[in-house]
Amino acid sequence: MHELSIAQEIYRTSRAAVAAHGPGHLERVKVAVGELTAIEPDLLTFAWEALTGGGPDAGSVLDVEWHPARQFCAACNADKPRAQGTWLRLCPDCGQTLQVTGGQELDVLQVAFLPDGAGGETEGGNGRDG
Amino acid sequence: MAQVAKRKGGTVAMAEVVDVRARVLAANEEAAARLRKTFSESGALVLNLISSPGSGKTTLLEATVRALGGRLRLAGIEGDIATERDADRLRALGIPAVQILTGGACHLDARQVRKVVDEAHFPGFDILFIENVGNLICPTSYDLGEDFKVALLSVTEGDDKPFKYPAIFARAEVTVVTKVDLLPYVSFDLAAVREQLAALNPTGKVVLTSARTGEGIPGWCTLLEQRLAVKRKAMA
Numbered sequence: 312m313h314e315l316s317i318a319q320e321i322y323r324t325s326r327a328a329v330a331a332h333g334p335g336h337l338e339r340v341k342v343a344v345g346e347l348t349a350i351e352p353d354l355l356t357f358a359w360e361a362l363t364g365g366g367p368d369a370g371s372v373l374d375v376e377w378h379p380a381r382q383f384c385a386a387c388n389a390d391k392p393r394a395q396g397t398w399l400r401l402c403p404d405c406g407q408t409l410q411v412t413g414g415q416e417l418d419v420l421q422v423a424f425l426p427d428g429a430g431g432e433t434e435g436g437n438g439r440d441g
Numbered sequence: 442m443a444q445v446a447k448r449k450g451g452t453v454a455m456a457e458v459v460d461v462r463a464r465v466l467a468a469n470e471e472a473a474a475r476l477r478k479t480f481s482e483s484g485a486l487v488l489n490l491i492s493s494p495g496s497g498k499t500t501l502l503e504a505t506v507r508a509l510g511g512r513l514r515l516a517g518i519e520g521d522i523a524t525e526r527d528a529d530r531l532r533a534l535g536i537p538a539v540q541i542l543t544g545g546a547c548h549l550d551a552r553q554v555r556k557v558v559d560e561a562h563f564p565g566f567d568i569l570f571i572e573n574v575g576n577l578i579c580p581t582s583y584d585l586g587e588d589f590k591v592a593l594l595s596v597t598e599g600d601d602k603p604f605k606y607p608a609i610f611a612r613a614e615v616t617v618v619t620k621v622d623l624l625p626y627v628s629f630d631l632a633a634v635r636e637q638l639a640a641l642n643p644t645g646k647v648v649l650t651s652a653r654t655g656e657g658i659p660g661w662c663t664l665l666e667q668r669l670a671v672k673r674k675a676m677a
């Protein structure tokens with residue numbers, strides 16, 4: 312459920328980005344997803360396929376860039392490595408309480424699309440840039 | 442804008458690449474920002490209560506209404522997949538309450554709350570409680586314009602939950618450990634829970650309550666009144 316509503320928001324944002332450049336079909340959408348959003352990358356791509364399937368953007372690829380949460384020790388002024396999905400209570404080096412930083416990302420980074428009528432030898436050359 | 446050559450239908454098509462850099466939940470965040478503005482103009486304290494189903498959100502609100510209802514104007518927004526039951530429970534205690542039926546969605550969205558606040562006219566309330574859909578995961582990502590999130594963890598759910606669901610416990614300014622009257626009957630290591638919460642959320646507050654015995658309810662109510670006073674003072 313969650314992933315589906317997130318996929319819908321990603322789709323809306325991506326479509327709007329394409330529309331700003333004229334008609335076209337989505338090819339690939341790159342998103343950043345942080346561990347603390349509790350979004351499962353696989354479920355998100357399944358939701359994307361279900362959402363776009365059968366429509367004009369069927370076959371487009373959702374590319375998920377995963378950002379693990381970081382655990383930071385203010386005393387050591389350093390991130391402390393941990394295995395994914397596990398949490399440290401205290402800094403293994405100095406015993407201070409660690410803080411959770413990072414891992415909140417949930418952004419559409421980049422959209423690749425095929426403009427309608429594109430293909431062929433000539434380039435539009437109308438000076439658009441991103 | 443970059444371009445990437447791509448074979449399609451025998452000709453070479455050019456895929457165009459646009460950098461977007463947009464928050465996925467931008468529409469929700471915009472609605473939440475508008476709500477937050479509305480709430481700070483009216484000086485209302487707004488809480489977003491998040492927990493698993495059955496942790497005791499509605500029961501805590503009932504106890505809160507009994508304790509504070511005479512002194513403060515309270516209101517509730519209840520999020521559920523189906524039924525008006527929770528809103529009925531609050532209305533039975535004499536406070537205005539609106540049910541949002543999400544029809545399957547696992548969280549409340551700021552746009553739904555916005556609609557209720559625009560239409561429901563809770564005239565000048567002091568504290569608005571938003572009880573989210575029972576779920577420890579999804580509601581965490583959706584800002585509802587609240588002053589702070591409250592996570593509830595009942596002692597029957599197990600003492601490993603903060604590390605299992607780090608996002609909500611890292612973000613909730615207050616964690617309420619509920620049903621402490623049941624502590625003698627379950628193995629629930631309160632110290633371990635406190636340690637996990639301290640790691641995830643060093644500045645968070647932990648409150649222990651039992652709606653059954655009334656333990657901790659006065660302290661919880663004091664916290665609410667203090668937070669309301671701070672908000673009102675900031676306005677003045």
Ligand SMILES: Nc1nc2c(ncn2[C@@H]2O[C@H](COP(=O)(O)OP(=O)(O)O)[C@@H](O)[C@H]2O)c(=O)[nH]1
Nearest residue numbers: 494495496497498499500501619620651652653
């Ligand atoms: N023993 C005990 N039971 C409680 C307490 N608070 C709630 N309950 C029970 O837990 C169940 C679920 O409570 P409810 O408030 O509906 O949970 P919600 O789904 O989070 O709103 C009900 O049967 C309540 O009577 C408590 O402090 N002690």
Ligand SMILES: [Mg+2]
Nearest residue numbers: 498499527572
């Ligand atoms: Mg309830």
Ligand SMILES: [Zn+2]
Nearest residue numbers: 384387402405
């Ligand atoms: Zn350290």
